[in-house]
Amino acid sequence: MLQLQMIREKTAEVISRLRIKNFDGERIISDILRLDDIRKETQKALDDLQAQSNSLAKEIGILYKQGKTLEANTLKETTAGLKTKSKEYDEKLESVKKELEDLLVRVPNLPHHSIPPGKTAEDNEIVLLEDALIPLSGEYLPHWDLASKYDIIDFATGTRITGSGFPLYKGKGARLQRALINFFLDEAMAAGYMEVQPPYMVNAASAFGTGQLPDKDGQMYYAAIDELYLIPTAEVPVTNIYRDSILKTRELPVKNVAYSACFRREAGSYGKDVRGLNRLHQFDKVEIVQITHPEKSYQTLEEMREYVAGLLRKLELPFRILKLCGGDVSFTSALTYDMEVWSAGQKRWLEVSSVSNFEAFQSNRLKLRYKDEAGKIHLAHTLNGSALALPRIVAxxxxxxQTAEGIRIPEVLRPYCGFAMIN
RNA sequence: GGAGAGGUGGGUGAGUGGCUGAAACCAACAGUUUGCUAAACUGUCGUACGGGAAACUGUACCGGGGGUUCGAAUCCCCCCCUCUCCGCCA
Known part of the structure; x- marks a missing residue:
């Protein structure tokens, strides 16, 4: 959620930057400003009324104490009129505030100045290409064939137990999952992140805080009887640790890492996108989250990007990094880098990580602030990134x-796996 | 799930209708004293939205929502949460 004050001060700039995200904000922004004017007026009128009635109430109290019941009763009649009026203003204020909020949450975050314009993924800018390891020739089976050849991932049984998109990992396949999770967690801790284990279900307030609600309602699994959402990413519970809080400057940056299962309905996906491990309803991910001082957030974003790139190098995977264009960057993000690894079997790039700076967009919803040295309170910046999501890494x-003898395990994972080959 | 007790500022905790945005203590911050540390002393010490150049000032908020009243942290109703006991259970 953008800050109203900022919208007010830089109206033209806000509208023109929203255009880079292909969002026509002219109408909604002017509605917001108009509603906010009404809100202020109404608030002022209500406050004045309250002030009057407060001072009258005080007088009445004093009169009673002095035994001047008659005078007190006369004053009471005046307050009756104030009461109906203030009730009127109060109702109006509530409805205006709600209307304002409804509009405000529909405005996406402003894109960073460096973001390339563009409409689709085609327009994303490749900022790094490490393709030396891409095999130029040879036969490479897709991972779903390898999974059944070595009996390490059983898609059919997962489907029977639950449904499609819920694979069953077996034997060395399961062990590989656990190895990757531990490897990613250990790396993150070495980089200064504190591990947390968050709840896998969140309430509506948390889902709202990170921006899943209201717009991505249909993408989350929902347990209606308890009004809880299954998390689509650990970002949601981990960022919400700091909802409604005021941190001290010296507590920044907050660096958390969490492993969690992630649940996504992925309604509307089909075809080659969902084949094998490409897109699942349940998957494992290690997520890094940082809360920083506003002046440091872009430096932090670069560090996080470099950190994730380092993981991919250690895993000996060819990869590239994209800076998402205006049309592809998410609703809540100001700047996002996507990391894609090369799928030798499918001959295409697969997204395995997304590292984003949300600036104050989430903080504003979360009421996540910090207090500076002068005691002033400001919104902090939030960032997060996958480090990493397992399924496509595994793919x-x-x-x-793959070799004639079996599947070779990269050096760094061997201590975690306890084997060097899947065969 | 059943019975009971509670939810007050960063923490402990006072406050059962007006002078309470809230005592006291602790923590925190700034300073004084002091070889250093500690101790002692002095001061500051909630958030949001308005008004004001500022000093300051208006309103709201004592788990959330509604109600009674001229006036609610305090009384009433609903919901949520925590604790204790019982039941169930990894």
Whole structure:
């Protein structure tokens, strides 16, 4: 949610930057400003009324104490009129505030100045290409064939137990999952992140705080009887740790890492996108989250990007990094880098991580602030990134490491796996 | 799930209708004293939205929502949460 004050001060700039996200904000922004004027007026009128009635109430109290019941009763009649009036203003204020909020939450975050314009993924800018490891020739089976060849992932049984998109990992396949999770967590801790284990279900307030609600309602699994959402990413519970809080400057940056299962309905996906491990309803991910001082957030974003790139290098995977264009960057993000690994079996890039700076967009909803040295309170910046999401990493690993003797495990994972080969 | 007790500022906790945005203590911050540390002392010490150049000032908020009243942290109703006991259970 953008800050109203900022919208007010830089109206023209806000509208023109929203255009880069292909969002026509002219109408909604002017509605917001108009509603906010009404809100202020109404608030002022109500406050004045309250002030009057407060001082009358005080007088009445004094009169009673002095035994001047008659005078007190006369004053009471005056307050009756104030009461109906203030009730009127109060109702109006509530409805205006709600209307204002409804509009405000529909405005996306402003894109960073460096973001390339563009409509689709085609327009994303490749900022780094490390493709030396891409095999130029040879037969490479897609991971779903390898999964059944070595009996490490059983899609059919997962489907029977639950439904499609819920694979069953077996034997060395399961062990590989656990190895990757531990590897990612250990790396993050070495980089200064504190591990947390968050709840896998969140309430509506948390889902709202990170921006899943109201717009991505249909993408989350929902347990209606308890009004809880299954998390689509650990970002939601982890960022919400700091909802409604005021941190001290010296507590920044907050660096958290969490492993969690993630649940996504992925309604409307089909075809080659959902084949094998490409897109699942349940998957594992290690997520890094940072809360920073506004002046440091872009430096932090670069650090996080470099951190994730480092993981991919250690895993010996060819990858590239994209800076998302205006049309592809998410509703809540100001700047996002996507990391894609090369799928040797499918001959295409697979997104395995997304690192974003949300600036104050989430903080504003979350009421996540920090107090500076002068005691002033400001919104903090939030950032997060996958580090990393497992399924596509597993897909790419299996495919690129296939040999006649079996699947070779990258060096860094061997201590975690306890084996060097899947065969 | 059943019975009971509670939810007050960063923490402990006072406050059962007006002078309470809230005592006291602790923590925190700034300073004084002091070889250093500690101790002691002095001061500051909630958030949001308005008004004001500022000093300051108006309103709201004592788990959330509604009600009674001229006036609610305090009384009433609903919901949520925590604790204790019982039941169930990894």
């Amino acid at each position: 790419a690993l299996l495919e690129i490491n």
